[in-house]
Amino acid sequence: MKRIAALLAFVLAFGGAIYAAGALSINGAGATFPYPIYSKWFDEYHKKDANIQINYQSIGSGGGIKQVTEGTVDFGASDGPMNEEQLKAFQDKHGFGILHFPTVLGAVVPTYNIPGVEASLNFTPEALAGIYLGKITKWNDPAITGPNKGVKLPGSDIVVVHRADGSGTTYCFTDYLSKVSEEWKTKVGKGTSVNWPVGLGGKGNEGVTGTVKNTPNSIGYVELIYAEANKIPYGSMKNAAGVFVKASLAAVSAAAAGASKEMPDDFRVSITNAPGKATYPISTFTWLLVPEKISDTAKRDAIKSFVKWAITDGQGYAEGLAYAKLPKEVVAKEMKAISKIQ
């Protein structure tokens, strides 16, 4: 009995010591898409300032918004900006607002598997919307063959593949389709999950990729970083300026720069179909969601200095992990916005 008591005392004392040394622990939750770079950031930041330990649960954007609204985490993260209803819910619950901070950028690319076609295909917005609406059903439809002169496309049925799980990737993709197709906007709309007019659902980027690889004459959409990491071939998209652009980190950053002139003060902006000749049109920011008021001063200072670091020095880690960096204009604007956290 005595031995057990001694052991217990030791464990408590030791645990307490660790806890005391760990000092400030900050909790966040949300999007899965930026998880690789966020975990890298939190790790590096902890090395820089050992007093701050940031924990992040990648439970999905919806969960991130919910948790930060409930107040169970110190900050949230999302691939889509919060909508008016969600902002109001936060305001009503806490009596103050919530701020959006873009951290890095990602893009969504169309991938396909057509036996006998090796060339990289060009897609117009009309063709992509038509395919996903179920109106274009054959690969040799003029809407697809038009911008792909010299490529022999078969007359087989197109098998459409989309994400089955709710995701920021789907949000970005449907946000784009809603901008380029009036019919998509009214019939389907944008969101992390939608009521797809046609197609098979795959779970996760890997599920979509697997289905596309396995199914002849299929088309799907995946995140750029996933396509890059797994060497998946993907097509080019015609942007708002009428140029066919293949997704690249530079083309994604260009989309952000194109949009930054009209960047609203709350950063809640969609950069799909952004202007500019070099921009890739299916691009998106991913955001950190930070409450306007944080009563714990130590926590507030830590979060502020972390966000500052992430959008400046932290950007150095982005391209190594295949995320596009924030353009300078956006960083400058965000630096000002950080002071709004009180």
Next chain:
Amino acid sequence: MATTTTTVPSAGPVAGSRSFLSRLRSGDEVARLITFLFAASVVLITVWLVVELWRESALPRHKFGFAFLVTQVWDPIFDKFGALTFIYGTVVTSAVALLIAIPLGIGAAIFLAELAPARVSDTLEFFIDLLAAVPSVIYGLLGVFIIIPLMRDYIQPALKDALGFLPLFQGPAYGVGFLTAGIVLAIMVIPYIISVSREVLLSVPRDQREAALALGATRWESTWQVVVPFARTGIMGSIFLALARALGETMAVTMVVGNTPTISASLFSPGYSIAAVIANEFTEATGDLYLQSLIELGLVLFLITFILNGLARLLIVVTAQRGSGMGNA
């Protein structure tokens, strides 16, 4: 369940505190109380589960009412939710699975219990138990990498050629769909049927077999007409265990079913199941109505399981009255 034992603690102190204390000291009373609490916790958890699912799904229950069960649309953007396509997918995939798994499983169990030498039977049983313990995601991978291509390139075209006049086998062959999900589920539940049925068959008294043989029955006649009917209740139990697993299976189904909410007579058509849609959409479900509709789907799945289990009990009671002696369900 074991609620009748509630009289025990109250009877003790009044009847004589000394004897209660001594029984307490000897441990009997303690053991009884503790095990009673454990037994009661099962009931509590079940009730709690239903209450939570019911409470958390208030919004869609009020907004859609019973229409939720018969509506096909599932549209998170325009806030229209109906469970019919998912109920259909869940029931169809499980039915296909059982249609395949029951004959195969019971046949294998009869061989292992009655016809195979003990050593072969024990060795095979080891592998069957191993199969039953394989995580479902592994079966999903088996489906994605082996069964889907096989289905798309060989089995579905062959079925179309041979039986294409039936609405069951029409439409494009994607490889994924109700039939594929049913086959993967069948592979998953066969070990349960074999394992439990074999145990039940083995526990049929020797006298029964010997009596049949003495009356001049062949070995197969004794097995089929005496041993199997004797073990009927237990075999039924194994089937319902398999059904329960098939209804609730999430990972393996979502990997092969196509994840498209459809109701179609064709087994080649992609579909969706309740468990799969909950797992896929729950994390990113924003908006209370959406989230609560997913929870109501959970309630529906619970009800389906509950009703089918009730029917199973009923079936066992009915068949038991017709002369089967085993109570192994």
